[in-house]
Amino acid sequence: MRSGKFFAYLRIMSNTILIGAQWGDEGKGKIIDVLTADADVIVRSQGGNNAGHTVIHRGKTYILHLIPSGILRRNKVCVIGNGVVIDPIALVDEIVGLRDLGVTIHRNLLISDAAHLVLPYHRALDEQRELRKGRARIGTTKRGIGPAYGDKAARTGLRISDVIQPSLFSKKLEGKIRENNAILRALGAKPIDFDEVNESYLAAGQTLAPYVTNTVVYLRRALQRGREILFEGAQGTFLDIDHGTYPYVTSSNTTAGGACTGTGVPPHRMDRVVGVMKAYTTRVGEGPLPTEDARVTKMLHEMGREFGATTGRARRCGWFDAVVTRYATMINGIDELAITNLDGLDNVDPISICVGYRLNGKPLDVPPCDSTQWINCEPVYETVRGWKQSTRSARKISQLPKLARDYVSRISQLTGAKLSIVSVGPTRAETIVV
Ligand code: GDP
Ligand code: IMO
Ligand code: MG
Numbered sequence: 051m052r053s054g055k056f057f058a059y060l061r062i063m064s065n066t067i068l069i070g071a072q073w074g075d076e077g078k079g080k081i082i083d084v085l086t087a088d089a090d091v092i093v094r095s096q097g098g099n100n101a102g103h104t105v106i107h108r109g110k111t112y113i114l115h116l117i118p119s120g121i122l123r124r125n126k127v128c129v130i131g132n133g134v135v136i137d138p139i140a141l142v143d144e145i146v147g148l149r150d151l152g153v154t155i156h157r158n159l160l161i162s163d164a165a166h167l168v169l170p171y172h173r174a175l176d177e178q179r180e181l182r183k184g185r186a187r188i189g190t191t192k193r194g195i196g197p198a199y200g201d202k203a204a205r206t207g208l209r210i211s212d213v214i215q216p217s218l219f220s221k222k223l224e225g226k227i228r229e230n231n232a233i234l235r236a237l238g239a240k241p242i243d244f245d246e247v248n249e250s251y252l253a254a255g256q257t258l259a260p261y262v263t264n265t266v267v268y269l270r271r272a273l274q275r276g277r278e279i280l281f282e283g284a285q286g287t288f289l290d291i292d293h294g295t296y297p298y299v300t301s302s303n304t305t306a307g308g309a310c311t312g313t314g315v316p317p318h319r320m321d322r323v324v325g326v327m328k329a330y331t332t333r334v335g336e337g338p339l340p341t342e343d344a345r346v347t348k349m350l351h352e353m354g355r356e357f358g359a360t361t362g363r364a365r366r367c368g369w370f371d372a373v374v375t376r377y378a379t380m381i382n383g384i385d386e387l388a389i390t391n392l393d394g395l396d397n398v399d400p401i402s403i404c405v406g407y408r409l410n411g412k413p414l415d416v417p418p419c420d421s422t423q424w425i426n427c428e429p430v431y432e433t434v435r436g437w438k439q440s441t442r443s444a445r446k447i448s449q450l451p452k453l454a455r456d457y458v459s460r461i462s463q464l465t466g467a468k469l470s471i472v473s474v475g476p477t478r479a480e481t482i483v484v
Contacts, residue, residue: 095312133312298337
């Protein structure tokens with residue numbers, strides 16, 4: 051794959067929203083890295099450091115949590131939008147970690163002043179809530195994401211604009227710590243030390259201050275100058291707070307609409323939605339996964355694949371589920387598909403594809419609202435023959451084995467969107483533009 055091809059491809063793409071069409075970890079980082087070649091600005095609009103986006107660049111593996119994956123390329127501006135929740139200590143660590151690996155972070159990173167903060171009491175509450183749920187736990191990343199978005203919705207959150215103003219921040223923090231310590235004590239958890247948090251957050255605030263700005267205004271100007279913007283989704287469609295497998299979801303809108311609310315870029319400026327999906331299905335954490343299959347999980351884990359980029363947890367794996375990807379196309383308005391990890395199925399024969407569900411004997415072609423019902427859905431499978439050979443060296447669709455070509459066209463047909471990219475390995479070169 052040469053970037054020239056993407057140049058031609060992206061000239062007609064303009065502003066692109068990239069989202070995960072499953073339960074996260076679809077390979078968004080890799081596809082963002084590919085598409086970034088011809089974008090000018092890369093923006094995160096939601097989520098926090100629960101995300102882990104893997105990019106392999108010049109032989110080094112980078113895992114990005116809060117910083118858009120475009121940061122690895124020169125002359126790109128990366129923006130963390132207002133819809134992201136930021137743990138400032140984690141963000142400073144990420145900046146330092148990337149610099150240590152030789153990545154330049156200077157004027158190429160902008161942070162929204164309106165983004166909400168994740169504070170230590172959010173992490174403590176996340177942990178406590180999970181503990182108390184026992185077997186009904188969500189399996190969160192314990193990064194404090196739910197409680198931070200909870201404070202935002204309750205209008206009791208602190209924002210980046212607060213942490214860069216020391217006296218204002220300390221005053222607000224004191225009240226918040228008092229209130230949250232009462233809750234933590236009642237739960238039997240360790241209270242948070244005000245001085246420690248105040249000092250470390252103010253120091254992080256000072257480090258981040260040069261990057262902080264009104265990113266809405268920046269993005270508006272970038273659009274006026276004809277810059278192309280790539281919106282980097284985090285998590286995936288079925289972790290969306292409104293459309294996902296509630297309550298086994300994250301706390302933000304991971305679907306395409308989140309790119310507007312989380313950045314302040316209006317809907318009519320969005321030109322295209324790219325949905326990224328694996329050639330099979332994975333999920334990390336609890337909740338419905340109708341096509342989960344112990345043999346698929348075992349095979350992928352034995353290949354050393356499908357361990358979480360953020361928490362290292364083993365991902366649950368299963369067959370491709372077209373009920374969810376079709377629904378993802380509906381919710382996000384997916385125009386184009388990027389299918390990743392096709393090579394994960396190189397040694398599998400036969401291959402099952404879930405084309406529908408049955409619930410209490412009745413056929414369903416969209417997922418039910420209720421998670422318990424979703425868990426009880428039985429997949430209806432269609433079986434196809436596997437290609438049983440490596441796809442890793444294919445660089446054109448014609449170089450894929452015929453059965454692999456048939457497989458990707460079948461899953462795109464079932465999903466209902468045009469196939470644009472097939473990924474056959476984790477590196478940038480291992481990419482086929484269709
Ligand atoms: P993200 O959160 O959507 O960015 O995905 P993650 O980075 O958490 O997980 C995707 C994993 O698949 C990472 O280890 C990637 O390096 C890897 N990956 C992405 N595309 C491919 C592919 O086509 N083949 C293989 N073998 N690995 C891939
Ligand atoms: P990327 O961007 C996969 C999952 C967690 C848990 C649920 C809620 O790398 O695709 P949270 O900590 O957000 O409250 O956890 O969501 N989860 C992810 N799963 N990829 C992610 O991000 C995820 N971010 C959160 O495992 O099930
Ligand atoms: Mg990930």
